[in-house]
Amino acid sequence: MRIYGDLQSGNCLKVKYTADALGLPYEWLPVDILRGESRTAEFLAMSPMGQVPVVVFDDGRALAQSNAIVRYLARGTDLLPEAPFEQAQVDEWLFWEQNAHEFFVAGCRFQMLYLRKAAAEREPWRVARADQALDFMDAILSGRDWFAAGRLTVADISLLAYTRLAGEGGLDLTPRTSLRAWIRRCEQALGLSPVETAQ
Amino acid sequence: MRIYGDLQSGNCLKVKYTADALGLPYEWLPVDILRGESRTAEFLAMSPMGQVPVVVFDDGRALAQSNAIVRYLARGTDLLPEAPFEQAQVDEWLFWEQNAHEFFVAGCRFQMLYLRKAAAEREPWRVARADQALDFMDAILSGRDWFAAGRLTVADISLLAYTRLAGEGGLDLTPRTSLRAWIRRCEQALGLSPVETAQ
Numbered sequence: 001m002r003i004y005g006d007l008q009s010g011n012c013l014k015v016k017y018t019a020d021a022l023g024l025p026y027e028w029l030p031v032d033i034l035r036g037e038s039r040t041a042e043f044l045a046m047s048p049m050g051q052v053p054v055v056v057f058d059d060g061r062a063l064a065q066s067n068a069i070v071r072y073l074a075r076g077t078d079l080l081p082e083a084p085f086e087q088a089q090v091d092e093w094l095f096w097e098q099n100a101h102e103f104f105v106a107g108c109r110f111q112m113l114y115l116r117k118a119a120a121e122r123e124p125w126r127v128a129r130a131d132q133a134l135d136f137m138d139a140i141l142s143g144r145d146w147f148a149a150g151r152l153t154v155a156d157i158s159l160l161a162y163t164r165l166a167g168e169g170g171l172d173l174t175p176r177t178s179l180r181a182w183i184r185r186c187e188q189a190l191g192l193s194p195v196e197t198a199q
Numbered sequence: 200m201r202i203y204g205d206l207q208s209g210n211c212l213k214v215k216y217t218a219d220a221l222g223l224p225y226e227w228l229p230v231d232i233l234r235g236e237s238r239t240a241e242f243l244a245m246s247p248m249g250q251v252p253v254v255v256f257d258d259g260r261a262l263a264q265s266n267a268i269v270r271y272l273a274r275g276t277d278l279l280p281e282a283p284f285e286q287a288q289v290d291e292w293l294f295w296e297q298n299a300h301e302f303f304v305a306g307c308r309f310q311m312l313y314l315r316k317a318a319a320e321r322e323p324w325r326v327a328r329a330d331q332a333l334d335f336m337d338a339i340l341s342g343r344d345w346f347a348a349g350r351l352t353v354a355d356i357s358l359l360a361y362t363r364l365a366g367e368g369g370l371d372l373t374p375r376t377s378l379r380a381w382i383r384r385c386e387q388a389l390g391l392s393p394v395e396t397a398q
Binding site: 072084 | 301
């Protein structure tokens with residue numbers, strides 16, 4: 001399969017982490033979204049949503065939306081439980097990530113890392129919601145090791161991608177000790193080099 | 200099962216539409232989010248995310264996140280394809296709805312309907328993204344009748360809920376004729392009374 005993505009984008013890294021964890025071979029095709037490369041006629045013909053990541057399988061079919069992709073790649077493996085209710089609990093976190101986390105946590109990072117804004121230029125409402133999302137994750141993880149099914153699943157992989165890079169958006173993980181311990185657990189399970197999470 | 204929800208909330212209506220379409224019996228328990236009823240200690244003990252809808256099944260297990268719920272309720276029925284790739288295409292739209300549609304389209308309506316703001320008080324960036332989401336849906340629907348799998352699925356139900364009520368957020372569906380025709384198709388398939396979509 002071919003993965004169209006940007007290695008700085010957490011949404012794209014979710015797909016890389018999942019494919020690497022499952023040992024799936026792929027070709028990585030870099031897309032520069034700031035240069036509009038995900039909005040060209042050619043890209044839109046492949047994936048009308050005009051966003052990365054997009055995965056194109058060997059039969060030519062394309063799939064967009066990071067969490068739809070990781071869910072599809074992980075089907076039938078330990079990363080996605082077979083039991084319907086456990087699978088639904090993974091989905092709870094996947095949808096929460098897209099609705100209550102990504103726009104705020106990744107949004108802060110996008111402004112600083114891509115748009116080169118200062119921390120003080122981030123919208124206060126976005127920072128507040130990002131902090132709220134990180135606090136909620138920290139509280140959940142004070143009571144358990146993984147988000148769903150009692151083991152590493154795509155729910156963790158999806159949440160990990162932007163959470164471990166939250167510092168690049170001016171968000172401080174230092175006081176969130178349960179969250180930081182979970183980041184280490186995920187990194188170890190996925191064979192990732194640990195990022196700095198304390199300031 | 201018990202559905203904790205607010206009949207004005209599109210996220211909650213998704214669950215109602217799905218349960219009604221499948222003939223699933225339920226008890227509807229109204230939750231007033233503006234009065235903080237989804238943030239009480241009792242509610243948070245049931246569902247830590249503190250949002251509606253929440254479904255509590257007869258065995259006591261609770262599930263949150265509208266799209267995780269409708270996906271779970273629809274498993275094994277025509278509303279969710281069995282074939283993995285078709286199911287992933289439904290997921291594409293479910294995640295897109297939570298990431299690129301709900302925060303903007305539902306957000307405009309929340310400000311006007313719940314917070315009683317005037318249309319001019321909505322943030323320009325939110326209105327722009329809402330219009331962009333509706334235009335994209337309209338473009339997709341100019342080429343097909345349903346979002347995935349060539350038939351009504353939970354992708355349509357999820358997108359329908361806030362889209363058919365977009366006018367209440369000051370968004371004009373009038374020029375989006377493919378979108379309006381799809382709303383009618385969905386309403387007919389689901390046995391809903393048609394809403395006014397032209398101004």
